[in-house]
Amino acid sequence: MARDAAIEAERAARGELRRAVEALGEAQVAAGMRRRSRAPRWVALAAAVAVVAAVVSTVLWVRGADAYTDADYQRAAVDRVTMLLSPDHRRPEQVRRIIDGATGEFRDQFAQSADAYSRFVASQGTVARGIVDGSGVARRSGDRAVVLVASTVVFAGGDDPDAVGDPDPVDETVRRFRLRVLVEPADGELKLAAVQYLP
Numbered sequence: 001m002a003r004d005a006a007i008e009a010e011r012a013a014r015g016e017l018r019r020a021v022e023a024l025g026e027a028q029v030a031a032g033m034r035r036r037s038r039a040p041r042w043v044a045l046a047a048a049v050a051v052v053a054a055v056v057s058t059v060l061w062v063r064g065a066d067a068y069t070d071a072d073y074q075r076a077a078v079d080r081v082t083m084l085l086s087p088d089h090r091r092p093e094q095v096r097r098i099i100d101g102a103t104g105e106f107r108d109q110f111a112q113s114a115d116a117y118s119r120f121v122a123s124q125g126t127v128a129r130g131i132v133d134g135s136g137v138a139r140r141s142g143d144r145a146v147v148l149v150a151s152t153v154v155f156a157g158g159d160d161p162d163a164v165g166d167p168d169p170v171d172e173t174v175r176r177f178r179l180r181v182l183v184e185p186a187d188g189e190l191k192l193a194a195v196q197y198l199p
Contacts, residue, residue, distance in 0.1 A: 067143075068143070068145075068185065068190060070137040070140070070145070072190060073137050073140075073145035073147055073183050073190060074135050074136065074137060074147060076183050076189070076190035076191070077135055077147035077149055077181050077183050077192070078132045078135050078149070079101070080098075080101045080102070080181070080183075080191065080192045081130065081132060081135075081149050081151060081179060081181060081192075081195075082130045082131070082132055082151075083097055083098055083101060083130075084098055084130065084192075084195070085128070085130025085151055085153045085177065086128055086129050086130040086153075087117075087121045087126045087127075087128050088121070088126070088127050088128070089121045089122045089124070089125050089126050089127065090127070092118055092122075095114050095117060095118050098110060098114075099111050099114060101191050101192060102191055102192045102193070103184065103186035103187075103191040103192070103193050104184070104186075104193040104194070105193065105194060106182075106192050106193055106194050106195055107191075107192075107193075126155065127155070127156055128153050128154060128155045128156070129153070129154050130151055130152075130153050131151060131152045131153070131154070132149055132150070132151045133150045133151055133152055134149075134150045135147055135148065135149045135150070136148050138180070143184060143185055144182060144183065144184040144193070145182075145183050145184075146180060146181070146182055146183075147180075147181050147182075147183055148178070148179070148180055148198075149177075149178070149179045149180075149181060150176070150177075150178050151176070151177045151178075151179065152174060152175070152176050152177075153174070153175045153176075153177060154172060154173075154174050155172065155173040155174075155175070156172045156173075177197060178197070178198040178199075179195060179196065179197055179198060180195075180196040180198055181194065181195050181196070182194035182195075
């Protein structure tokens with residue numbers, strides 16, 4: 001019992017001493033004899049900076065693992081534009097493939113006019129092959145990219161799919177197009193979000 005009382009008295013004395021030292025330190029700071037210790041603040045600041053740096057590094061690493069390269073954007077633009085510029089009245093499923101390869105405003109607009117597009121292609125008996133002559137990423141912003149595409153579309157009459165682009169065509173028309181397309185990810189793949197014909 002006497003031992004417990006001694007331990008309790010020692011704790012009380014230590015608490016009293018700690019408060020006295022803190023009061024002395026505050027008095028010295030107030031009197032201008034010394035500056036307030038900033039060590040705990042620097043330690044906390046350093047720890048916070050380390051945590052923020054770790055989080056930023058992790059986010060950049062994760063985003064980098066999923067990021068698309070310029071080549072990915074170009075490849076997607078070439079594939080989507082080739083499909084878009086290759087209407088064929090014998091392949092009505094191409095309309096669905098164009099819609100599946102589109103997103104955003106372009107998808108909405110094309111989906112609304114898909115029936116009219118299909119009827120026009122069928123009524124004209126259109127058979128064409130789009131060929132991309134060149135492409136390049138003009139600008140990237142976040143996960144979107146603007147890709148410039150130069151293409152040639154070869155239109156041919158008749159029902160022979162192999163006749164399009166023959167060296168000696170019977171009835172063939174060639175048109176050249178320059179396009180600016182916006183490519184962005186949707187549903188885990190890169191799709192056309194906007195298409196603009198350039199003069």
